[in-house]
Amino acid sequence: MRHRSTMGENQHFEGFDAEPEEESRSAQKRAAQEVRRLAERICDLGAQAYSHLDLGDPQLEAAMAEARRLKPHSDSRRRQLQFAARLMREMDLGPLREQVRLLGASAATDPRTTRLERLRDQLVAGGMGAINALCAQRQGLDRQRLRALVQRAAGEASEGQRQGYRALFQYLREALGDAEIPSIGD
Numbered sequence: 001m002r003h004r005s006t007m008g009e010n011q012h013f014e015g016f017d018a019e020p021e022e023e024s025r026s027a028q029k030r031a032a033q034e035v036r037r038l039a040e041r042i043c044d045l046g047a048q049a050y051s052h053l054d055l056g057d058p059q060l061e062a063a064m065a066e067a068r069r070l071k072p073h074s075d076s077r078r079r080q081l082q083f084a085a086r087l088m089r090e091m092d093l094g095p096l097r098e099q100v101r102l103l104g105a106s107a108a109t110d111p112r113t114t115r116l117e118r119l120r121d122q123l124v125a126g127g128m129g130a131i132n133a134l135c136a137q138r139q140g141l142d143r144q145r146l147r148a149l150v151q152r153a154a155g156e157a158s159e160g161q162r163q164g165y166r167a168l169f170q171y172l173r174e175a176l177g178d179a180e181i182p183s184i185g186d
Contacts, residue, residue: 036085038093041100043067043081049103055096060087115181120169122184123150124157133184141175 023031042053042064050068055061063084070077088096123130123146131150135143149171153164 032085032089035088035093036081038097038100039064039067039081039085039088042096043077043084045100045103052103053096053099057087057091060084060091063087112181115183116169116172116176119181119183120153120165120172123168124153124165126184127154130184134182137182137184138176138179145171146175 042050042055045053055064063080067077067080067084070080119134123134126133127150128147131143131147135141135146149164149168153168156162156164
């Protein structure tokens with residue numbers, strides 16, 4: 001009668017101890033999905049943010065322009081994004097990810113954006129007194145344009161629209177540049 005040996009006694013399987021030579025199929029799929037999500041984020045950027053993006057490859061730029069032209073929830077857009085993602089997998093995505101991260105910075109990740117939003121809300125709530133206080137603190141602001149933007153934003157607030165709020169935010173961001181953002185009426 002033969003004695004059966006267990007794996008623990010006499011045999012040792014080396015396959016689990018060695019590092020895998022290839023990336024697993026699941027890992028490849030996860031990486032491909034991550035690149036596809038990045039392509040979707042790029043495609044969903046606003047026109048101004050997208051114009052500042054440097055994709056680095058003319059073929060990728062053409063593919064993304066075509067995807068942006070197509071209807072948002074169509075199969076043709078999905079296929080076009082898959083094609084763009086395939087092109088992106090051949091590139092170094094580090095710089096592109098950083099550009100998208102910076103362009104898509106939200107108030108949660110950018111404290112300057114939070115301060116600008118707070119200033120915008122103070123201007124809308126404070127009216128002409130807040131505008132005068134801001135213009136006294138920051139020389140060189142266009143008081144007439146600022147007043148018009150604040151009035152537009154205040155008028156749209158009652159209608160539930162946000163275009164005036166966005167326009168006022170963009171003006172404040174451009175006009176104040178990298179300077180310290182003042183606080184008025186806190």
